[in-house]
Every structure is written in C-alpha cells, then in structure tokens.
Amino acid sequence: MAATAPATDPPGLSPAVTAASPPSQPTPEELAARAVAPVKPAFLRPPPVREAPKEEGKAAVVTAEKKSKRQLKRERQQEKKSTSHLCIEVGKSGNADSCKYGASCRFSHDINAYLAQKPADLEGTCPFASSGMVCPYGLTCRYLSTHNNQSPENCPEGNREINFLNKDTQKLLWKNKYDFPKASAQIKLLGLKDIKKNKVSSANDDQKADIDSPDKSCELNGNDKSESPCNISVNVEPESNLCKETDNSEAEPLVASSVQLVEPRPLKKSKVEVDETQNHGAGIHDNLAESEDHKLSNGLEVPSINQSSCRTDLITIPYLREKKIIDFRGKLYLAPLTTVGNLPFRRLCKTLGADITCGEMAMCSNLLQGQASEWALLRRHSSEDLFGVQICGPYPDTIARTVELIDKECSIDFIDINMGCPIDIVVNKGAGSSLLTKPMRIKSIVQAASTVTEKPLTVKVRTAFFEGRNRADSIVSDIYDWGASALTIHGRSRQQRYSKLADWDYIYQCAQKAPDYLHVIGNGDVFSYTDWNKHLSDCSKISTCMIARGALIKPWIFTEIKEQKHWDITSGERLNILKDFVRFGLEHWGSDSKGVETTRHFLLEWLSYTCRYIPVGLLDVIPQRLNWRPPSYCGRDDLETMMASDSAADWIRISEMLLGKVPEGFKFAPKHKSNAYDRAENG
C-alpha cells in the first residue's frame, strides 16, 4: 500500500528497498499480469508503520449509546437554543427581529452571543460572494469576513440547483393524496392491480406532525441538509399482492432462454403526438452538435440539452414517436454513484468533460412518501445539461407512480431504473438485481413505467444475479419493445461484486442481440481512453460506456478520453480539482459550520477512492488498470505522496488543507467498501 513520505525523505532512488528485493525481479509486464501495479523502482519504499487504533474512541461510542432517546432529544433541543445555534433567518438577515416565530423560535436570536463564540473564519473566500451572490448563510458563513456589501445579485445563470421538492407536493404525498392518473390507467391497462392506497401515509405521521413548526420554517429554503453520507434507507412498499397475483414468474427457475411475451403489448397511445412528431419532422439531427435552450417547468433555463436531437431511423418505431430521444452514442456517461456521485461531484465531472450525469439511486417508496432526504437525490445543477435520475423499487405500480411523479415535478432528461443494485436490503425486498431472477416482473415494470412519461426510460442491469447464470441476454431483445430506450449492462453478476474483471465479451454478445433502436451501454472497469476506445471499436453496437470507479479515482478521465491522452497530472493540478469540489460542496451543502463539515465528509468519502490513482509518470507500464494493487510507493513530491496514502489520517490532512482543522474528536471511516479492490456493497 502507498505510504505517506516524511517531509525530510526525498523521493529518489532507494537502494535499501531495491537491494532487498530478490535478484530476479519480475519485469513490469509480469507484475501487471499479476495485477500488481508496475511502479518504477525509484519510487518504491517500505510500507509505513501504523499506530494501532486507540481504544478511547470505542468507550466514547458506548457512552453515547447508553443515552435514552428522550434524553438525546432534550439535549438536541437545548443545543438548538444555545448561542451556537443561531436562527437561520436571523443569521441570513443579520436582524434579530426578522424571524416570524419571534420568541417561540427554537433557535437563538442573540447575534452578539453567537458572534462571540463563533470560531474564527476559515481561510479562503465565501463561494457565494466570489460568484457575486449574496451569501444565504449570512452571519453563520465561515468565510464571513470575505462578504462584501454589494447589492444583492441574482444567482448567475448556469449556477443554479433545481428539482426541489415543492412543499405542497410534499404535503399531498404525506397525506397519500397525490393523484397518479397516468400510472393508474396504465396499471389497469396492463391488467395489474393498483394498490395506490398503500400504507405509505402511515409511515409519515411523525413528519406530518412537524409540518408547520418553527423548526421547519427555519430550514434554508429548499436546501435540504439532511442528505447524509450513504443514505440508502430502504422503506420498500408493503408487500404488494398485485405482483403476486399477476406475475407468474416468481417461481421460475433461472433459465437462460429468452423471455416470452405472454401479455398483450399495451397500446401506447401518444399523449403528445402532435408536438413530438412535429419536433421530429422539424429537426432531425445526428447528435452532439445541435443545441437548443430549454425552458424548465419552474421558469429556469438550462443550456443546450441534446436529448431533443432525434435520429431519423428511430422515428420509424411507432411508440418512440411520442418519446423524446437521447442519442447516447459516443457521449461520456458518469455512472450513478450512491453517496459519492453527489451533485458537487457530478458538477466537477461536468467541468472535466462528462456529457451525461445521473443522480444517486433513489428508492421509489421513499420518494412516494415525500421524504426530503430522498428527494435531495433528484437535485440537478444547471451545468448538468443531459441529466437522468435513477430509481429503484420492486413493483410495477410503485415504479410507474414514481415515474409519473418525477415527470410532473422535476426537470430531467431520462429516468433510469436500477435493476442491478446488489445491496442486501434492496435485494431482500425484491428490488435491484433480484429482479434479474424475475423476467416477467421486469417486463411489467418497464411497460408500466415507460408509458407514463414522455421522457426516455432506461434500465441498468448486471449480467446476472448468480455467477455463471447470465440473464441480461434474455431481456436485451425485448426490452425495447417493452418501452426502454437504453440498457446499461454492468459486466458482473451480483454474486461477483467486484471480485473479477467485468465480462466485456458477454456485454458484446448482448449488444449483438439488441434491436437496432436500443442503445446498449457497456459498463465495467473503464479506466483510460484506451479502454473506452477499445470497447467502442470492438463492438459497434455499443453506444457508449458508463464510467464509475474510473471517474471516482480520476475524474479527469473524461478529459483524457476527449483529448485522447494519458494525462500525467501533477499533484498541484489534482489539488485544484479538489478545491473545485470543495467550492461546489460549500455552495451545495452550505458555507456555515454544518455545511463545511458535510462538505468535508463527502470529500473524505471521495478521497478514499482518489488515493488509488497512480500517477502516469510513476508507472513502467501505462495505462493503470483498475484492478492493480499498488506496492508501497512515494510520489514525486510530498503532496503526491500524501495523495497516494490509503490512511484516513492522510485524507483528513488533505481535508484540513482545504477546509481548515477538523472539529475536536473528529473521526472518519469510509462508508463504501468498494474503495477496496474487490469487495463492494454497492452498485
């Protein structure tokens, strides 16, 4: 593993290390063949000696656990009233009388006391002030001294977030009174039973009770700060009898044969036939070049969305006339990534060349319940000009309703259904990759969901649930007829997680079976422009590759592909990329203390991946492969060495260079195991 070099230790030839090696050193090619990164001998060094973790931390956790819920609630309330918790309205305006809840507000209105205990400003500039905006965090901003007294300016075009959950919509969802006319009709048409009156509402009683409290009103408008690292909370819909009654495939053995179409194909009567057909007639373009500004439902504009560009061949398929079409071909697609694929990270990837971005997986049941934290996963930055959201659920009715809801309430270009998620809590509820064992359910889901939206519906799968029992090929020929515009195939089974290389031969076989109009997107292990070129040239039926860990480890992979080069990026350039992420993070999560710490947390999650990057100039064989394990090595300078460290202490140090000292007692352990080389809980 990589180590942190002491500042005094120049990264030069290390005879002690090389001399200790056996006389017949393996060649770089031999090392690469054994999945060991062939780092140039000049940079090899002995592994660092690490201190064993202290026991104190454990004791602290135990004490905390002993507190009763009531005690913790009381403490939280007292803390809110303390001088360190200034009311957001008061902080924003700088006026102690600005809060409409006056004395009944649960937060402090004492500005002087707040300022007296506020920690010193952080180094740097307020991200809002530096973009000419009025900082919404006002007095609570950790960069307060850099606020200037300029007159308020609107948020600059091209730097906005959209897809906030409207309060009225949320209330309707809480009360289970939101109408889903299209989904209900479609479910009926497909002969499935609608269980709209599910028990969703009962799960929300707590939230409802709180609806008009001063607490809620004090939240920054729409800036949901409840988004927490690794927030997959699965509250899957109550066991629906609908699927049990209608989906006979549940007990089917896992056979590799193609799925039979046993249900009549639904009538896909166009709801927007006129508009869309006119569109097609008027502007048939081949893809990237053409652009057109789009007005969003809330009046905002996002620049040039390519999804409206259409291909002549596609309009010959009747039902696609009513769909907007995305031409995925050749576009650089950043994969959906729970926790780490947050909005600031996606924004960063856009600056580095990504074309398509997708939100983190959101659970249908949580969206239908109006959970703010789940809705935060649908948020879109205006730079995300070709943007999809990803949803996950086990049943056609709930998925169709979710699609209708998103279609109505959000500005998105496509909706992806995750049928590849391997996480136990998801799979145990019949969602994610477990759907690969239920082909008829896949069919019902895609049919029900695709017809309630004019937006393209895409599906993401793995090769199979069980290793050796590939299933993706059994749906690839039919899924387009069911209503999907694109199918992403991650070349591993659920059982494999990340333990083997992605099976691209199988992805190619599936692509060969796909009808011409279906976009097949390959996914797995893409880590350089040569990988990307190879997959697209080996199989012309692959529209593009989706990039996941490659982008986490080196987000400049998008630049590399666009510029067709292996970029020997310096540590300074990498630090600038981290700085951009931090700026985007502070804009998204906030520039007050809470926002700074949330930004730090997501930065640390991300640093647990970036440390796997081995600089081009240090390797005897390029490009680096995703499955290579690095020997212990040092970089060309101290920063590069620190960036290669797999120690959380070094990641914290890097975070301190960007966000100041961590708070007292700070601890960090990455949420995702997939930063390790073959274990993973996500995706």
Ligand SMILES: Cc1cc2nc3c(=O)[nH]c(=O)nc-3n(C[C@H](O)[C@H](O)[C@H](O)COP(=O)(O)O)c2cc1C
């Ligand atoms: C940290 C992490 C989070 C992920 N979250 C999601 C997710 O929310 N939805 C999804 O479909 N796949 C998710 N995946 C899987 C990736 O999108 C991708 O399919 C997988 O990592 C294989 O691609 P790669 O070899 O390029 O990493 C996740 C993967 C990782 C490493």
